Amino acid sequence: xxxxxxxxxxxxxxxxxxxxxxxxxxxxxxxxxxxxxxxxxxxxxxxxxxxxxxxxxxxxxxxxxxxxxxxxxxxxxxxxxxxxxxxxxxxxxxxxxxxxxxxxxxxxxxxxxxxxxxxxxxxxxxxxxxxxxxxxxxxxxxxxxxxxxxxxxxxxxxxxxxxxxxxxxxxxxxxxxxxxxxxxxxxxxxxxxxxxxxxxxxxxxxxxxxxxxxxxxxxxxxxxxxxxxxxxxxxxx
Amino acid sequence: xxxxxxxxxxxxxxxxxxxxxxxxxxxxxxxxxxxxxxxxxxxxxxxxxxxxxxxxxxxxxxxxxxxxxxxxxxxxxxxxxxxxxxxxxxxxxxxxxxxxxxxxxxxxxxxxxxxxxxxxxxxxxxxxxxxxxxxxxxxxxxxxxxxxxxxxxxxxxxxxxxxxxxxxxxxxxxxxxxxxxxxxxxxxxxxxxxxxxxxxxxxxxxxxxxxxxxxxxxxxxxxxxxxxxxxxxxxxxxxxxxx
Numbered sequence: 001x002x003x004x005x006x007x008x009x010x011x012x013x014x015x016x017x018x019x020x021x022x023x024x025x026x027x028x029x030x031x032x033x034x035x036x037x038x039x040x041x042x043x044x045x046x047x048x049x050x051x052x053x054x055x056x057x058x059x060x061x062x063x064x065x066x067x068x069x070x071x072x073x074x075x076x077x078x079x080x081x082x083x084x085x086x087x088x089x090x091x092x093x094x095x096x097x098x099x100x101x102x103x104x105x106x107x108x109x110x111x112x113x114x115x116x117x118x119x120x121x122x123x124x125x126x127x128x129x130x131x132x133x134x135x136x137x138x139x140x141x142x143x144x145x146x147x148x149x150x151x152x153x154x155x156x157x158x159x160x161x162x163x164x165x166x167x168x169x170x171x172x173x174x175x176x177x178x179x180x181x182x183x184x185x186x187x188x189x190x191x192x193x194x195x196x197x198x199x200x201x202x203x204x205x206x207x208x209x210x211x212x213x214x215x216x217x218x219x220x221x222x223x224x225x226x227x228x229x230x231x232x233x234x235x236x237x
Numbered sequence: 238x239x240x241x242x243x244x245x246x247x248x249x250x251x252x253x254x255x256x257x258x259x260x261x262x263x264x265x266x267x268x269x270x271x272x273x274x275x276x277x278x279x280x281x282x283x284x285x286x287x288x289x290x291x292x293x294x295x296x297x298x299x300x301x302x303x304x305x306x307x308x309x310x311x312x313x314x315x316x317x318x319x320x321x322x323x324x325x326x327x328x329x330x331x332x333x334x335x336x337x338x339x340x341x342x343x344x345x346x347x348x349x350x351x352x353x354x355x356x357x358x359x360x361x362x363x364x365x366x367x368x369x370x371x372x373x374x375x376x377x378x379x380x381x382x383x384x385x386x387x388x389x390x391x392x393x394x395x396x397x398x399x400x401x402x403x404x405x406x407x408x409x410x411x412x413x414x415x416x417x418x419x420x421x422x423x424x425x426x427x428x429x430x431x432x433x434x435x436x437x438x439x440x441x442x443x444x445x446x447x448x449x450x451x452x453x454x455x456x457x458x459x460x461x462x463x464x465x466x467x468x469x470x471x472x473x474x475x476x477x478x479x480x
Contacts, residue, residue, distance in 0.1 A: 044364070045364075047362075047363045047364065048361075048363040048364040048365050050365075055295075055299065055358065055366065055368065056301050056358070056365075056366045056367050056368055057365055057366065058301075058303070058305045058365045058367060059305075059365075060303065071363070076472070076473040077362055077363065077473070077474075078362075078469075078472065078473030078474040078475060079271075079473050081362070081475070081480075082271040082272075082274065082275055082475065083271065085274060085275070085278055085480060086270065086271055086274035089274060089277065089278070169360070170479065170480045171292060171360055171438065171439045171440055171441060171478075171479060172282050172286055172439045172440065172479030172480065173282070173286065173479075173480070174292070174293070175286075175290045175291060175292040175293070175438070175439045176286040176287055176290045178293050181293070187358060187360065187366050188366060191364055
């Protein structure tokens with residue numbers, strides 16, 4: 001079985017092969033794109049730091065969320081948008097490569113789909129308890145249940161929502177496909193959701209980096225670069 | 238009677254629109270990855286999106302109670318202000334460049350063309366949006382009347398405050414691209430660009446120039462001042478604002 005052979009190889013100095021080349025390459029391209037999107041997206045929000053529901057909205061209208069009515073600027077919204085769309089294109093091509101290889105290959109089935117064991121009631125309770133107590137298994141060679149769920153939510157919910165709400169803000173795309181706006185209930189609703197889900201992605205990013213740090217960032221980083229996870233040493237961070 | 242279909246097809250055929258080569262990004266990337274990406278976005282939208290689909294149109298009850306007026310709302314130009322005080326009798330719209338019949342249209346001339354009224358959503362690059370009703374003449378009608386030449390590719394629109402921008406023929410001849418002299422049932426107010434503003438409904442609001450005072454038909458825009466096809470480049474905005 002997977003886990004048994006992984007434990008055997010983990011006991012050898014080289015460790016266990018955790019991340020395929022596909023996962024590693026797409027992971028780092030993704031990281032760069034997400035960083036660029038979040039930063040440029042933040043600048044864009046600065047230029048009208050108020051969020052509305054419905055079709056229209058401006059300062060003075062009832063707002064869902066407001067960070068003030070002062071327009072801020074760092075690098076300019078034109079430059080921010082150009083960066084945003086360059087990163088968006090790269091992310092989309094990266095995602096297409098990741099998803100097609102992931103579905104055709106074994107990655108999604110073997111790494112991301114929760115196993116029957118993981119979905120057992122007792123296991124769910126235990127893994128939630130472990131996470132709250134910041135207990136982790138240093139010999140783990142598979143993603144745990146909450147990890148898998150987090151990744152699946154990002155891949156299958158947050159990601160597609162960001163793309164759809166983003167396209168819903170394009171005057172040219174929505175002239176061709178007005179349903180992009182209609183499914184969200186309005187242009188401003190789409191915009192608000194775009195920023196809310198971005199907030200969710202930022203939250204994921206923070207937790208992700210924190211968790212990597214918790215379980216040993218040097219070891220995890222090395223695994224995500226070389227693919228090999230060296231055996232856990234009690235004294236090493 | 239000219240049907241709308243004949244108008245758009247005729248004007249576009251006379252502009253050589255239907256050649257595939259026309260839909261390529263008209264500005265040089267100059268080795269900039271960002272510029273290349275902007276060009277890629279434009280090329281993809283022209284390739285993948287149908288040319289004549291209409292931006293959403295709304296009912297009167299969707300009209301914004303307060304339609305924001307930003308940027309230029311009160312041009313300093315003295316001649317403009319004097320003319321405005323009289324109701325714009327001296328205002329003329331020159332239509333020049335690659336046209337067989339150059340024009341100089343007064344406001345009354347513009348109103349003699351068949352009018353189009355559309356209730357559409359204005360989307361600012363900053364992110365806010367408002368819905369307004371615009372009444373005017375399709376730019377395609379004016380260009381057809383001026384007999385646009387076959388080598389024409391772009392239309393430059395200039396404003397009284399020195400602002401200018403350019404549009405490819407797909408947007409210039411789009412049915413919703415109008416020279417609007419009316420707003421929300423009355424004459425176009427000054428803060429919104431009186432006497433005439435452009436409406437380009439499939440791009441962001443900064444492309445819908447206010448205070449229009451000239452139309453020029455050209456075959457290229459990459460050699461215009463700044464080399465970026467638009468005075469908006471001076472504040473960092475992209476020539477193409479469909480995204």
